[in-house]
Amino acid sequence: MWPYFDPEYENLSQRMNPPRVCIDNTTCSDCTLVKVDSVNKPGILLEVVQVLSDLDLFISKAYITSDGRWFMDVFHVTDQQGKKITNKTIEYIEKALGPESNILGTKGHFWPGKSVGMHSIGDHTAIELIGTDRPGLLSEIFAVLANLHCNIIAAEVWTHNMRVACVLYVNDETTFQAVDDPSRLSKMEEKLRNVLRGRGDDVRGARTSFSIGTTHVDRRLHQLMLADKDYEIGGSLTEGNEVISFRPVITIDHCEEKGYSVVNIKCKDRPKLLFDIVCTLTDMQFVVFHASVSSDGPYGVQELYIRHKDGFTLDSKEEKEMVIKCLEAAILRRVSEGFSLELCGRDRVGLLSDVTRVLREYGLTVTRADVTTIGEQAMNVFYVRDASGNPVDMKTIEALRREIGHTVMLNVKRVPSSANAPQPSRWTGSGFSFSFGGLLGRFWS
Known part of the structure; x- marks a missing residue:
């Protein structure tokens, strides 16, 4: 005979101490404080930061501690x-991180995870692609x-x-249902x-995979790039033929x-x-046990x-170098x-194909893209640069605006140039800089 253990026993602490979130809009004049207190569990920090990221909130400061059985964070956000x-945003955060949330894995899901943006995109098939970039590929x-x-x-x-x-989400143009026919998927994959x-000279290879359901798109893209070892390619920080003007x-x-x-x-x-x-x-x-995050002028500083x-x-030099390269790539x-x-x-089949074809014809290459459909409305953002690596000619932008602008509303913004390289850090790492008393005082004061 084996002793009986109640399967709910291990969740007792979580049920007795549900997550607590406090939104403070009065203490600071220029930001909102989001304070989270919970039983600790693996991955909880990523889940909390993911919620704030999905809401497109900017974190100017953060104090994080999750050593032992408890997890306590405070974020300064705008x-x-x-x-x-x-x-409305406060309500989202309270439902996603508070007592009714699923961040401890004990309840049904309220927060389904980010597919793309904060909007439901309906029945779909997810396609994941990885390969060598080139002008016109998209x-x-x-x-x-x-x-x-x-x-x-x-x-x-x-x-x-x-x-x-x-990561692309597609459905059939006629039925608006997910594409799940094996022969059609096979043809698409090929x-x-x-x-x-x-x-045909891609020594790194290319991969295509399908899944029916949802995935957190930003995290999945990080995983795809990390698995593909994008941090090892080249050895210098470049975008096209241009050397990036700063380095973490x-x-x-x-x-x-x-x-x-x-x-x-x-x-x-x-x-x-x-x-x-x-x-x-x-x-x-x-595992991140403690962290301090702040903004220093145009720079972000994290410990x-x-x-x-x-x-x-x-402990080894090789391990440290690998983590540094991976973090640099992630940034x-x-x-x-x-x-x-x-x-x-207005969304239509072929809209993205037509727009990106025009970009290609004007000598522009897409470095990032964010495509979202809300109802019948397409809301797309493309980050572009000159395919040859030269500065983009404003005449090209104006011609592009004239050609595309008659079919969709087009807003063009110059992405600010990267700042000069930050100076080497003076951190010594010789002491434990957290003051836990001060941290907890800031947390609930």
Whole structure:
């Protein structure tokens, strides 16, 4: 006879201590404080940061501690306009992170995860692509799907170090249902793989896969790029023929007193920076126990105390170099220089194929793309630069505006150039800089 154990016993602590979220819009004059307190569990930091990232909130400061059984964070956030968050956003956060949420894995899902944006995109098939980037590739991919009578209802495209990763959501143009016929999927896979192979001299290879359901698109793109080892290609930071005008400064030291590896990062600040870093560390099987995040003028400064999932720290030079390269790649995957083209208009099959064909004809290459469909309205953003690596001629932009603008609303914005390289860090890593009393005082004061 075996002793009986109540299967609900291990969830007792979680049920007795449900997650608590406090939204403070009064303490700071220029931002909202989001305070989260919960029983600790693996991956909880990424889930919390993911929610804030999905809402497109900018994190200017954060204090994170999750050592032991408890998880306590405070985030200073603003919306995209630099203002405090509104009641609707507050309601989202409270439902996604509060007592009724599923961040501890004990309830039914309220927050389904980000497919693309915050909107439901209906029945679909998800297509994942990875291959060598080249001018006009995205136009060819969209053209193949249009010829196969597939409507692209959402997509996210990243390029980095001459590699491209895409997650596309498509359905049948007639039935608006997911594409699940095996012969049709096989034909689609063959044609997309042929496009990705290009001239046939791609030594890194190209991959196409399908899934029916949802995935968190940003995290999946990081995973695709990481698995593809985009951090190893080339050895210099380039976008096309242009050398990126800044480089993150990343150091890893050892905290003898507490037994942590200390990762210090200084780079140009931007939205979703913390998510990209925490996502990559999580996928590399590291746990962030404590962290301090702040903005220093145009730069973001992060100090993270980590251990490997098995409890070990980073001791060898090779391990440290690998983590530094992977974090650098994670930071740069979202970096774009040139112009962003924001298109809004009635969605139709072939719209993306037509738009990207025009971009190609004008000598522009797409470095990132964010495609979303809300109802019958297409809302697409393309980050473009000159395919030859030269600065984009404003005459080209004006001609592009005239040609595309008659079919959709087109808004053109220049992406700010990267700042000068940050100076090497003076961090020594010789002491444990967190003051837990001060941290907890800031947390609930």
